[in-house]
Amino acid sequence: MMLLSGDPPRSRLLSVLLIAIVLGLALAPLLFPGAKALNVATKICIFAALVASYDLLLGYTGTVSFAHTMFYGIGSYAIAIALYSLGPSWSAIAIGLVIGLPLAALLALAIGLFSLRVEAIFFAMITLAVASAFLVLASQLSWLTGGEDGRSFQLPELLRPGTVFVKNFFGVPLNGRTLTYYIIFIGCAAMILGLLRVVNSPFGRVLQAVRENRFRAEALGYRTVFHLTYANVLAALVAASAGALNAMALRYAGPDTSLSFAIMLDILLMVVIGGMGTIYGAIIGAAIFILAQNYLQALMGLASNAAAEAGLPLLPGLLHPDRWLLWLGLLFIASVYFFPTGIVGRLRQTAHHATTR
Structure with a gap:
């Protein structure tokens, strides 16, 4: 309870989902040793923290910002430029963080x-x-950022895949890539727990009061601009930190991976799917969306082949892997229709109704 800052999931099913996701991510290098699976787990960790930081703005203050990917990109580029210019060293990572995080703030x-x-x-x-x-x-600043091509760089030797610590740990080698993953996992977990502490503090209660009625909050004597600005700075710091971790995971930073408006749309989708104003929704939303983004096409291919072998009409065409974006969009529409408060909000409502009967 103390770890969750006095804000438990308040639903058994939600608790089971969260435990399953967190345990799956914590044991991902052992359970899913393939490169793609580890990349997906890394992306879930990073986007869970990024979406949680955006939920601090959208869910707890009602503020819609389209600059969140800018802060994410600042963190990515700061690490990339520092490691590209100064070489693969821990001091370069530290310098990138010292420059990137204050700049975002x-x-x-x-x-x-x-x-x-x-x-x-x-x-x-x-x-x-x-x-x-x-x-x-x-x-445009090609001399600094690499322009459209971005910046590729090397990580310190301890974080490289070629650095092997244990050749066989329950059938899986532990190397620099594994260490990089756990740095990202622990960093993202710490940021999410920190945001849980923020939203359950007196400051977080004021943010919710501003969201519900800004004029009434001002009438009660709260400096709403100060609280909203402070929340914006906190969200930017977490977003920039997530961007730095993303650059380390990819060993690259570029416009498409750090600053694209498509990333902003993905963040909005994850917040809505998981549930605004919950923080837990960021974990659920990121896991569902990224798993669907990476594996829905393959699952549809299997379903299409099975339907074709069974001789079913229309289904093989409807389930063709090329139509995965259509089905992803339909899944999103269905989730908004059946879960208007998000998955977390719906599970909490169901649990509340069950306890009050």
Whole structure:
């Protein structure tokens, strides 16, 4: 309970889902030794932290920001540029973090102070403009960022796949790639637990009050712009940290992997699927969305072949792997229709109704 900052899942099924996901991620290098499976587990960890940081804004303050991928990209590029310029060393990683995290915090502070006084839609448009300008800037400054090609780099020797610590650990080698994964896993877990502490603190209660009625919160004496700006800075720091971990996982940073608007849409989808204003929804949403993104096409291929062998009409065409995006979209529409408060919200409501009968 203390680890979860006094905010338990409040649903048995949700608890089982969360335990299954966390245990699966914690044991991923042992249970799923393949390169693709480990890459998927890494992406789930990073996006769970990134989506949780965005949930702090959207779910707990009602603020819609399109600049979140900008902070994510700042963290990625800071690590990439430092390791590319200074070489594969731990000091280069430290310098990248020392430059990237304060830069993200300062930009978030500036955006918050100058923009959070306006109406929500205007703030969203301002953040979209700033994020678009940053994307263009990163693409144009080829001497620094590598332009459209991005920056590839090497990690310190301890984190390289060729560095083997244990050749056979229950049938799986433990190497630098495994160490990199656990650094990412522990870092993302710490950020999510930290955000749980924030939203369950008096500061988090004020954020929820601002979300419900900003004018009433101001009338009670709370400085709403200060609280919203502080939340924006915290979310930016977590997003930049997630971006730094993503760059280390990919050993690359570029516009498509760090600053793309498609990443922003994915974040929004994960928040809605998991449940806004819960933090736990980030873990559920990231796991479901990324697993579907990586394995739905293969599953549809198997289903299409099975339908064709059974001689069923229409189904082989409908389940063709090329139509996986269509089915992913239908799954999203169904989840919004049947779970308007997200999976976490629906499970909590069901558990609450069961206990009050």
